[in-house]
Amino acid sequence: DQQVKQNSPSLSVQEGRISILNCDYTNSMFDYFLWYKKYPAEGPTFLISISSIKDKNEDGRFTVFLNKSAKHLSLHIVPSQPGDSAVYFCAASAVNRDDKIIFGKGTRLHILP
Amino acid sequence: NAGVMQNPRHLVRRRGQEARLRCSPMKGHSHVYWYRQLPEEGLKFMVYLQKENIIDESGMPKERFSAEFPKEGPSILRIQQVVRGDSAAYFCASSPGQELFEQYFGPGTRLTVT
Numbered sequence: 001d002q003q004v005k006q007n008s009p010s011l012s013v014q015e016g017r018i019s020i021l022n023c024d025y026t027n028s029m030f031d032y033f034l035w036y037k038k039y040p041a042e043g044p045t046f047l048i049s050i051s052s053i054k055d056k057n058e059d060g061r062f063t064v065f066l067n068k069s070a071k072h073l074s075l076h077i078v079p080s081q082p083g084d085s086a087v088y089f090c091a092a093s094a095v096n097r098d099d100k101i102i103f104g105k106g107t108r109l110h111i112l113p
Numbered sequence: 114n115a116g117v118m119q120n121p122r123h124l125v126r127r128r129g130q131e132a133r134l135r136c137s138p139m140k141g142h143s144h145v146y147w148y149r150q151l152p153e154e155g156l157k158f159m160v161y162l163q164k165e166n167i168i169d170e171s172g173m174p175k176e177r178f179s180a181e182f183p184k185e186g187p188s189i190l191r192i193q194q195v196v197r198g199d200s201a202a203y204f205c206a207s208s209p210g211q212e213l214f215e216q217y218f219g220p221g222t223r224l225t226v227t
Contacts, residue, residue, distance in 0.1 A: 106155055
């Protein structure tokens with residue numbers, strides 16, 4: 001039973017354009033959402049997060065949008081740069097429950113020159 | 114300040130052998146988490162430890178797997194009598210407290226069981 005779903009295994013975007021990575025979740029108890037970026041042979045690194053009391057959080061080129069009614073969140077990267085090529089994991093947690101982070105399967109983003 | 118260190122980076126074991134994976138948290142971090150990533154899957158939580166205490170092991174298989182975080186030294190994830198299905202990347206993360214976004218991940222240990 002996958003509680004965090006990233007339905008696109010891969011995505012290719014032209015350099016300079018917007019990258020949009022999508023994520024759906026099923027557990028309505030989740031109240032904190034995170035995005036991680038992972039390069040080959042490295043561990044994931046935290047990118048950006050959002051609490052369920054917000055619907056948008058922005059940090060430089062990265063913006064995360066949360067639609068609670070649809071149980072959907074997305075990560076926007078604009079403008080996309082070559083160094084953004086990586087696997088992006090969506091993750092969620094029920095902070096007031098058990099604090100465990102539940103990860104999606106990841107989306108591999110390719111930034112094309 | 115060195116990041117989270119894991120060793121070995123690659124480990125090959127035959128079926129039935131034991132695997133020991135080590136994780137040295139970042140300096141000043143007293144919380145350690147272990148995750149497993151199977152091929153084509155996301156990371157799955159295994160266990161959360163503080164110094165000398167297992168806080169949450171709900172993600173650990175009931176048999177053959179154990180973890181510790183002694184007062185001195187690294188955290189150890191131990192897998193006894195490994196089977197092919199244990200082949201995966203094992204990631205350790207550490208944090209200074211319980212804030213979720215403060216988990217810093219190590220580079221992982223890739224275990225291959227032949």
